[in-house]
Amino acid sequence: xxxxxxxxxxxxxxxxxxxxxxxxxxxxxxxxxxxxxxxxxxxxxxxxxxxxxxxxxxxxxxxxxxxxxxxxxxxxxxxxxxxxxxxxxxxxxxxxxxxxxxxxxxxxxxxxxxxxxxxxxxxxxxxxxxxxxxxxxxxxxxxxxxxxxxxxxxxxxxxxxxxxxxxxxxxxxxxxxxxxxxxxxxxxxxxxxxxxxxxxxxxxxxxxxxxxxxxxxxxxxxxxxxxxxxxxxxxxxxxxxxxxxxxxxxxxxxxxxxxxxxxxxxxxxxxxxxxxxxxxxxxxxxxxxxxxxxxx
Numbered sequence: 001x002x003x004x005x006x007x008x009x010x011x012x013x014x015x016x017x018x019x020x021x022x023x024x025x026x027x028x029x030x031x032x033x034x035x036x037x038x039x040x041x042x043x044x045x046x047x048x049x050x051x052x053x054x055x056x057x058x059x060x061x062x063x064x065x066x067x068x069x070x071x072x073x074x075x076x077x078x079x080x081x082x083x084x085x086x087x088x089x090x091x092x093x094x095x096x097x098x099x100x101x102x103x104x105x106x107x108x109x110x111x112x113x114x115x116x117x118x119x120x121x122x123x124x125x126x127x128x129x130x131x132x133x134x135x136x137x138x139x140x141x142x143x144x145x146x147x148x149x150x151x152x153x154x155x156x157x158x159x160x161x162x163x164x165x166x167x168x169x170x171x172x173x174x175x176x177x178x179x180x181x182x183x184x185x186x187x188x189x190x191x192x193x194x195x196x197x198x199x200x201x202x203x204x205x206x207x208x209x210x211x212x213x214x215x216x217x218x219x220x221x222x223x224x225x226x227x228x229x230x231x232x233x234x235x236x237x238x239x240x241x242x243x244x245x246x247x248x249x250x251x252x253x254x255x256x257x258x259x260x261x262x263x264x265x266x267x268x269x270x271x272x273x274x275x276x277x278x279x280x281x282x283x284x285x286x287x288x289x290x291x292x293x294x295x296x
Contacts, residue, residue: 001025004150005054005061006045007074007081008095009036012121013064015128016094016154018043020062023153030054052084060090060150067246068101075105082112090146091116094135096172098250099165100257106139106164115143118164119151120171124238132156136174138167172254175247179268179285181215186289189222193293200225221286235287242281245272 001024006017009031021027021044029045030053031037037047048054051074055061061081065071071093075081081091091109093102093116102118109116117139127133133155137144144160151158161170188211192202203225207217220226230238248269255262275288 002059002150003028003057005029005048005051005056005058006040006064007031007051007054007061008064009033009040009045010064011125012128013062013094014039014043015125016062016064016133017045019131019154020150021045028054028056028058051081052079055081055085055089058085058089060092060147061085062092062150063095065093065095065097067095068097071095071097071105072101076108082108082114085112085114087113089114090143092119092147092150093117094119094121096120096247096250097168099168099172099254102138102168103165115140115146116164117143117147118167119147120167121155122171122174123155126238127155135159136161136167136170138162138165138169140164168250169254172247172251175244176251176262176265176268178215179244179248179272180264181213182219182221182286183268183271183288183292185211185213185215186221186286186292189289190292199223215286219286221289230284230286231289235284235290237282237284239285240281241272241276241283241285241288244285245269245276245281248272 003026004020006027006029009017009029014036017027017029017040027045028048029040030048030051041047063074065074091114106116117137119135119137121133121135123133131154134157135151135155137158137160148158161167199222203220220229221231223231230236251265252269275291280287
């Protein structure tokens with residue numbers, strides 16, 4: 001069993017670290033939130049007082065941080081991970097950040113003689129708890145091979161997307177599809193309501209026809225057809241509108257840098273910006289159907 005450092009023990013990172021503990025690894029965790037640290041310790045983890053302590057003696061370090069600026073600071077800062085770690089340490093960054101930051105940090109790790117992959121996730125808090133996340137991994141094949149046994153503890157599906165930063169590229173492309181499709185499904189249900197078509201009838205038809213998609217069949221934005229969707233618990237978040245907006249913004253930044261036309265992605269970002277600005281940042285992203293109906 002390995003000694004693993006884990007930095008970022010929030011709603012996603014905490015359960016991920018807990019699954020590594022359950023698998024028998026020694027996990028030294030750090031977070032700025034005392035509540036997050038307490039939950040981690042209750043799950044059997046060891047709390048440490050700094051990122052430097054988390055990396056001390058660790059064979060691998062996992063990070064789950066809010067944004068690219070945090071990842072850059074934690075890895076590349078004067079007292080950062082790359083300064084504190086022993087040569088050959090494996091780093092797995094599961095944050096969702098911009099591609100440029102992921103590639104810059106990976107280059108810094110390689111220069112310092114460390115192994116690193118970017119490994120953002122899909123599956124939300126439910127997947128983090130259950131260990132069924134999907135990991136989209138970027139980095140050298142040898143580093144991916146080293147990371148795979150740990151990723152398989154925390155996830156069900158692990159895909160090597162290519163070189164450094166490609167995990168982040170896959171994540172933002174996937175979530176741009178998700179944001180666009182959820183708006184489309186929401187618009188269809190709102191139109192159906194106005195035309196007098198029952199929710200269940202539309203679901204029964206579209207879920208087996210050409211309108212079928214994950215936003216409909218797994219995460220249906222109206223109560224009833226999919227009992228496990230957030231619509232049945234007043235849009236309590238599995239994935240917040242604020243997080244969707246973050247990913248759509250990352251997709252637009254990447255599209256601009258790559259000179260790619262993404263007009264639907266841009267419109268989805270604009271709509272989620274309005275939804276979040278109206279005070280719904282912590283509502284599940286499928287709750288945007290309320291705004292499509294013209295409600296606050």
